[in-house]
Amino acid sequence: MFHSMLQTLLKGEYLNKAKIAEGGKKLRKNWTATWVVLCSNQLLFFKESKQEAVANLKPGGKSDGVDLCGAVIEWTTEKSSRKNVIQITTPNGHEFLLQADHFPTISKWHDAIKKTVDSLVMF
Numbered sequence: 001m002f003h004s005m006l007q008t009l010l011k012g013e014y015l016n017k018a019k020i021a022e023g024g025k026k027l028r029k030n031w032t033a034t035w036v037v038l039c040s041n042q043l044l045f046f047k048e049s050k051q052e053a054v055a056n057l058k059p060g061g062k063s064d065g066v067d068l069c070g071a072v073i074e075w076t077t078e079k080s081s082r083k084n085v086i087q088i089t090t091p092n093g094h095e096f097l098l099q100a101d102h103f104p105t106i107s108k109w110h111d112a113i114k115k116t117v118d119s120l121v122m123f
């Protein structure tokens with residue numbers, strides 16, 4: 001992925017992430033602490049430290065991400081026994097859960113991602 005033209009909307013932070021479906025197919029849940037960065041139209045996930053993540057934002061850098069265009073973001077109490085869980089569902093059937101023990105942290109990410117998704121609807 002080429003990230004250099006993307007504007008970073010919300011700087012990185014460690015959140016717990018679990019991908020629970022890919023292409024509509026349910027996956028075994030595996031929570032991992034992931035460095036998450038919100039850009040203009042996508043959410044980027046990094047397994048490494050903050051510094052490596054920043055280095056990887058350069059062209060040719062490696063990351064995993066989710067295109068937020070057409071995505072749905074919602075709070076969920078059904079998909080996990082954990083508290084403070086948000087779910088992101090993409091039009092191609094990928095489902096991710098993001099969670100943080102600190103409610104204001106995840107709430108901030110929910111609001112920022114929702115704002116981004118809403119802004120992309122116009123394009």
Ligand code: I3P
Pocket residue numbers: 028029031079080081082
């Ligand atoms: C899962 C693990 C997850 C749990 C999930 C379990 O077991 O305990 O933490 O999700 O619950 O299946 P395993 O490690 O054996 O795969 P939560 O922590 O989000 O509840 P689930 O099957 O109800 O999703």
